[in-house]
Amino acid sequence: MIASRHCVSLRSVALRSAGQVLALGAACTLIAAPLAARPVKPSAAAHPLVGPAALRLHRSLLTLDTHLDTPALLAIPGWSILDRHDVRADFSQVDVPRMKEGHLDGGFWAIFTPQGPLTPVAARAARDAAFARAVEIRTMVAAHPAVFALADRAADAARIAANGRIVVYLSIENAWPLGDDPTLIDSFYRLGVRISGFAHFHTNQFADSSTDKPQWGGLSPAGKVLLAEMNRLGVVPDLSHSSDQALDDALALSKAPVILTHSGCRAVFDHPRNIDDAHLRALAAQGGVIQINTVYVKAEIASPQREAALHALSETYPESRTLTPAEHGAFLAARHAIETRYPLVNGPTFADVMANLLHAIRVAGVDHVGIGADWDGGGGVAGLEDVASLPKITEALLKAGYSRGDIAKIWSGNVLRVLTAAEAEAAREAAPPALTPKI
Numbered sequence: 001m002i003a004s005r006h007c008v009s010l011r012s013v014a015l016r017s018a019g020q021v022l023a024l025g026a027a028c029t030l031i032a033a034p035l036a037a038r039p040v041k042p043s044a045a046a047h048p049l050v051g052p053a054a055l056r057l058h059r060s061l062l063t064l065d066t067h068l069d070t071p072a073l074l075a076i077p078g079w080s081i082l083d084r085h086d087v088r089a090d091f092s093q094v095d096v097p098r099m100k101e102g103h104l105d106g107g108f109w110a111i112f113t114p115q116g117p118l119t120p121v122a123a124r125a126a127r128d129a130a131f132a133r134a135v136e137i138r139t140m141v142a143a144h145p146a147v148f149a150l151a152d153r154a155a156d157a158a159r160i161a162a163n164g165r166i167v168v169y170l171s172i173e174n175a176w177p178l179g180d181d182p183t184l185i186d187s188f189y190r191l192g193v194r195i196s197g198f199a200h201f202h203t204n205q206f207a208d209s210s211t212d213k214p215q216w217g218g219l220s221p222a223g224k225v226l227l228a229e230m231n232r233l234g235v236v237p238d239l240s241h242s243s244d245q246a247l248d249d250a251l252a253l254s255k256a257p258v259i260l261t262h263s264g265c266r267a268v269f270d271h272p273r274n275i276d277d278a279h280l281r282a283l284a285a286q287g288g289v290i291q292i293n294t295v296y297v298k299a300e301i302a303s304p305q306r307e308a309a310l311h312a313l314s315e316t317y318p319e320s321r322t323l324t325p326a327e328h329g330a331f332l333a334a335r336h337a338i339e340t341r342y343p344l345v346n347g348p349t350f351a352d353v354m355a356n357l358l359h360a361i362r363v364a365g366v367d368h369v370g371i372g373a374d375w376d377g378g379g380g381v382a383g384l385e386d387v388a389s390l391p392k393i394t395e396a397l398l399k400a401g402y403s404r405g406d407i408a409k410i411w412s413g414n415v416l417r418v419l420t421a422a423e424a425e426a427a428r429e430a431a432p433p434a435l436t437p438k439i
Contacts, residue, residue, distance in 0.1 A: 054395035065107035067262035069377030093386035102390035106167025123179035130177035174200035182226035197238040218245035234426030257287035262372035291372030306342035350383030
């Protein structure tokens, strides 16, 4: 999640207590409000720049994105994920009609909490906000059972997609809401979380951030406990946003492969959020996967006036605040005014995204790369503005010489392999110790 080119994210108000949220989460499956999505019949006309062979191949694949920040939009008054939206109007990038058009079968829907003070009071509020976001995701699924389905295990994704529904795994971006109790990850696991990160833009109690001053030299002692808890449960550790040293710790300590759910390549764009080739190779050697995003793919030229205006907008509409309909309208008007007055110069394009993706494949290998575009969290570039444009990635991979099998791995096979390995490690740790026969 990043408030940058395309959006300043808006967050919902937390529920009063974690107990209330857990009870509501369990009750979500009982909600009886089945609504069908607006009918969408994809056609070749929807993708005039994509060849028919590439379009057929793309639609035949299981396609998953590992970092969807779209849950942040669910609390916006009047915003429905069943309706088709326009990124040029409300800056949103994911909804059911555009997922159907771009043939995105689903993925990992993020529980994001912006980093705040490392105090018990702030952590409790963050905990409740994170549980509330999990409930919002589960409510979306329960309210539209013909459209969405919760996925629990790696094997669920293909079955759900084959039935024509959208795959919903949950993930955590920023473990700060766990406070001083790493075992709280178990409660999120029971709500459907299958990937969890450690830090975000600021160093926290679990890990150093890639974009902040180091405090721990990698993972903190609590972060190492959290990593062990992830292995015990079958949650895939996510090191996007964490420092290189934290990634080193995770690669050395994790008993299952790790993932970078939305990162890029430092050799293409030298930014601390991206990783270098040595870490790409180490990630591959450990069995892990990097999911290429669409944010840090190229150096941007943003005027000081634009940066100041975006900062002022984020101060007026902080991520932790729920807006009224009138406030949301004012926010959109202000955001459009910034884009008109201070447009981004020399912004990133689809070619820059592909440069990152192809570089990662060359260095790490096709078995260790996937897609995590950071939709609705700062992602999107010229030529790849929203999920409706995704067939262009498949066509570009075909033109680069990759086979159907290769592309299938990139779109879902690799992340599901990692999740399967996490499940296997959890099963191994849960198995009773073998008895030593008496001699």
